[in-house]
Amino acid sequence: MKALFLLSLSLLAVVSSAKDFDFFYFVQQWPGSYCDTKRSCCYPVTGKPDPIFTIHGLWPNYNDGTYPSNCDRQNDFDVREIEDLEKTMQNYWPTLACPSSNGLKFWGHEWDKHGTCAESQLDQHSYFLSALNLYKKANILKALQDAGIDPDDRYYSVESIKQAIKRGVGFTPGLECNKDESGNQQISEVYLCVDTSGQEFIECPTFPRISCRKEIQFPSF
Template identity: 30%
Template sequence: MFAHLVVLTNLLVAVMAAQDPVPFNTTGPPFEKMTTCDSQGPLSCSLEDPSQENLCCYESPGGLILQTQFWDTSPPSGPGDSWTIHGLWPDNCDGSYSSDCDPSRNYRDISQLLTDQGASDTLSFMKTYWVDIHGQNEQFWEHEWWKHGTCYSTLQPSCLPSGSPRGAEAVAFFQQVVALFKTLPTYDWLASQGITPSRSQTYTLEELTSALKAASGFVPEISCSGGHMINEISWYFYITGSLLDGGWNPIDAPKRGSCASTGLRYYPK
């Protein structure tokens, strides 16, 4: 019924290296034309007074976007040759986060919404790459939507075309998260620079950040359990226009994660 998102594979590698906006030009989701926003508008977090803007086309207050990924080994989750999705989080441009912004849209049927609105391919991908370590995928997806998805100003139901079905903005959110994740192959980028999971090898933080900078053009935030066990990474963006069809502008992480400088372990799953 609705067009699936067209993912431009490997697009981000070239675009990030050039330090240009990432153009998420799509034919969905879930509408052939999602918004009338100008993707060349002001960069999120750049305006002192966002109240003068159409907040369907200017993401505020959460204009610094984090695409966060897991590397779970105990217990392992997801494929052995890929990181998995944690979420897509809107930072309020100052290190703070809004949370659970609209309880009236705390949907409890994410899988059904995706299926009913023609996004079964997205759901199938999520079952492999957006997984809970305890097998509670549906609750995990609900949590990520409730806590973070409902806080995007450009994902308000009123920002979507008239007559949109219930939960269409949530469907669009999950499709966009999956699309962005596909352009951020952290495992492949590390492997391309000789950094692969190992029970014996240790790495320095500088080796990891330099490898990812060389492969992608940008430095993410890397976090570790106990300071030494690599388990999470966040890629940072500002956007222009709507989260659904705006321009994605990658930046170096504005802060360091929780990893020590040396002795970092990247265990295989």
């Protein structure tokens, strides 16, 4: 009986710890790079997004580089929780996947896969609101343009891009690159790290294993 009780406690600890995490990745994507690939893109039903970096997601992560996912399959995305945020999300968190849509599938995926792993800190509304508030604090495009780095199809060094973002935002970013149809490597996503409250940027404990050449293209959109 004692052994069974201890086993139950052990299982409870495993379930609980599965939802713990060490920090968030706050990820923004450049729509020009997303669309300039073989898969192309589809604009949302609200029309072509503005030529700005947009939100991809707010992702719980562990310091060792791994991450939790789909932590609570009983807590499905509910659009009623974010009705007051929907208009803002259409502007700054649009979907570019095909076929064209209103973004609900994209946002639902982000909550189900990533948000449920942070629900001990943030409920659905707070999760999306936190991402929007972080977006206001980290104007990636302005930081780059202030350094003379524009989405003009030219090539820029990865180091100059990182330094420009660090000067503008205050923290070292991670970069992800993709390739266009001609095989040119482009800036695709920018990773910044956030504390477990989802409120404040921090220096990243680790970055994803991302391969970018020394010089990458910043495509127009």
